[in-house]
Amino acid sequence: MESRRGWLKQSFGKRLNKLHTWNAWIVLILAVTGIILSIGAIRGDLGKFRVMLKQVHIWIGLVSIVLIALYGPMVRKHWKQLRGRINQKGNLLLVIALLVGLSISGLVLWQFKNLPTHWNNAALLVHDLLTWVGIPYVIYHSISRSRLLKRQQQQERAAAAAAAKASAHAASAGSAASAASAGSVANAANAAPAAITASAPASAAATASQPEPEPAAAQRTKAQAVIAVLKNSPITRASFLRLAAGLLLLIGVGPAFYRWLKGAFDTGGSGIAQLSETDGNRMLPPPEPLPDSAAVVGGGAQGNFRVYTVTSIPTFSSDNWQFALSGLVANPRAFSWEEFLELERTVQVSDFHCVTGWSVYSVTWEGIPLKKLLDMANVNKEAKFVKFYSGDNVYTDALSLEQADMEDVMVAVMMDGKPIPQKLGGPVRLIVPKMYAYKSVKWLQGIELIEKEHTGYWELRGYDNDAWV
Numbered sequence: 001m002e003s004r005r006g007w008l009k010q011s012f013g014k015r016l017n018k019l020h021t022w023n024a025w026i027v028l029i030l031a032v033t034g035i036i037l038s039i040g041a042i043r044g045d046l047g048k049f050r051v052m053l054k055q056v057h058i059w060i061g062l063v064s065i066v067l068i069a070l071y072g073p074m075v076r077k078h079w080k081q082l083r084g085r086i087n088q089k090g091n092l093l094l095v096i097a098l099l100v101g102l103s104i105s106g107l108v109l110w111q112f113k114n115l116p117t118h119w120n121n122a123a124l125l126v127h128d129l130l131t132w133v134g135i136p137y138v139i140y141h142s143i144s145r146s147r148l149l150k151r152q153q154q155q156e157r158a159a160a161a162a163a164a165k166a167s168a169h170a171a172s173a174g175s176a177a178s179a180a181s182a183g184s185v186a187n188a189a190n191a192a193p194a195a196i197t198a199s200a201p202a203s204a205a206a207t208a209s210q211p212e213p214e215p216a217a218a219q220r221t222k223a224q225a226v227i228a229v230l231k232n233s234p235i236t237r238a239s240f241l242r243l244a245a246g247l248l249l250l251i252g253v254g255p256a257f258y259r260w261l262k263g264a265f266d267t268g269g270s271g272i273a274q275l276s277e278t279d280g281n282r283m284l285p286p287p288e289p290l291p292d293s294a295a296v297v298g299g300g301a302q303g304n305f306r307v308y309t310v311t312s313i314p315t316f317s318s319d320n321w322q323f324a325l326s327g328l329v330a331n332p333r334a335f336s337w338e339e340f341l342e343l344e345r346t347v348q349v350s351d352f353h354c355v356t357g358w359s360v361y362s363v364t365w366e367g368i369p370l371k372k373l374l375d376m377a378n379v380n381k382e383a384k385f386v387k388f389y390s391g392d393n394v395y396t397d398a399l400s401l402e403q404a405d406m407e408d409v410m411v412a413v414m415m416d417g418k419p420i421p422q423k424l425g426g427p428v429r430l431i432v433p434k435m436y437a438y439k440s441v442k443w444l445q446g447i448e449l450i451e452k453e454h455t456g457y458w459e460l461r462g463y464d465n466d467a468w469v
Contacts, residue, residue: 007070012077019071023099024142026064030102031135033057044310044394051462061106068099091141098134101126109357117469120357121303272301275421280315283337283427289417290347293366296417298349303360305352307423310457311392314443316427323428327387327449330378340428341413343368350408350433352440353469365431367412370404370447379449387454388430389446397441397456399432408433411444436467 007015033053036046043050075096082088108115108123307313318337326332335343345366352360374386379401386404388397399409410431412420420426425442432439438458459465 012074015070016074016078019067019074023064023067026060026067027134027138029060030057030064031131031138033060034131035135040306040308043308048461058106058110061103061110064099065103065107068103094137098130098137101130102134105130112357113469117351117353117359121359124357272305272416272418272421272424275305275423276418279419279422279426280313281419281422281427282315282317282319283321283419284318285338285341286419287341287366287413289414290345290366292347293364293414294417296364297347298362298364298416301352301360301363301416303358305360305424306354306356306358308354308356309392309442311394313423314392315422316391316443321427322445324389324446324448325373325377326446328380328383328451329374329449330380331376333377337427344372345413346410348408348410350431352431352433353436355436355438355463355467364416365410365412366414366417367410367428367431369407370409370411370430371407373411373447374401374404374449377449382451383449385450385453387448387450388441388444389448390441391443391445395441395443395457396454397439397459398450398454399439400453403432403435406432406434411447434469436469438463439467 010018033056036042037050037054037057046053078092079089082092105123105127108119109127112120112123321337323335323340324333325335345368347364347366349362349364352363370386384401386399386401388399390396403409408431411428412431413426413428414420415424420429425440425444428444430439430441430444438456453465455465456463
């Protein structure tokens, strides 16, 4: 209560400045942590630190919501203070929209396990979009409002004011000089009318041949006006620096933003086709799709996969690829690629959910149900868990036998009628639709039946062991 009273006792301007400073630091921390979290190539290198960093990002985000709440009662008065300042009003509206949008979408992503998956996809899209817009704008705003540019603007305004004052002073002096000259001529005319009359013909002739020169002060005023026009550049140095900063940001961020935008709004599964075209695996012969798989009975994947990996993406060839089924089983097996393709496959349609918040819907998978593979191996009674090995030689995960017995858990070789692309875990990957994707091991090459529970790669780094959607 005392802290609230102390806050309210401060002047409006002081509170506004404090909120601006706090918000600037919080936005900086959120931007840095958010960028680090979004880089898929370093997910494995970060390890446990990534989980902690995610929590820091969430808590700092909650603090930013508190700052928005503190600013709420001040909006109306602040808006009135900006009367007539169109640019500053536009900046305020944009900043409020960015902060509110990022806060709401961030809250949805934070509570994604308790909300419908479609909400998560929409929230992630909004969060990414506002980040793409917000971070470059914050950088530009920081540069354009920096002390250096403010000092430059102040110098330019002072120089312009001094020039205007000098011009006005010169004009005033010129007018006074002209008036004095006119008075002298009038006095001379009154004092010697006869002389003027006598010399009138000669004076008229002289005037006709040579115009009377203007006073020196008037000439100086005209010259200063010409110089002032020449000095009045169509773009000031401060404006040029702002423009240059904006262009550099546009050139640096624009192409990447365009690629993201194109991929984000392309929800027809075209990403799978593109990844298949650049597939580095050489698996011959390619698997022949079953009729339902070739017809893509699910209608085609809705959404786009984001490629995450904890190692460099491995490449496989049918010449040396093998698949092992071992451990506490009566019938261990090692399959070559051709032998693996001879196993009976089925087709299923399921959704694919990532723990980071995005989903791809209605994917048509073709492969061997895990339950059938385990039945083929004749699992011993001592076995309690199924451990999965990735061909990257790093990633592992596990399911209990009860979880592995679910009908839709599949060792897949095809998606939407095509071989699974290398970047999406092909040639063979595990699919566990009812759990988040870190359980669906990519580049699957080994299954081992074990007695004691195994802690998987991401579970070891803080993820839930039972990753139910």
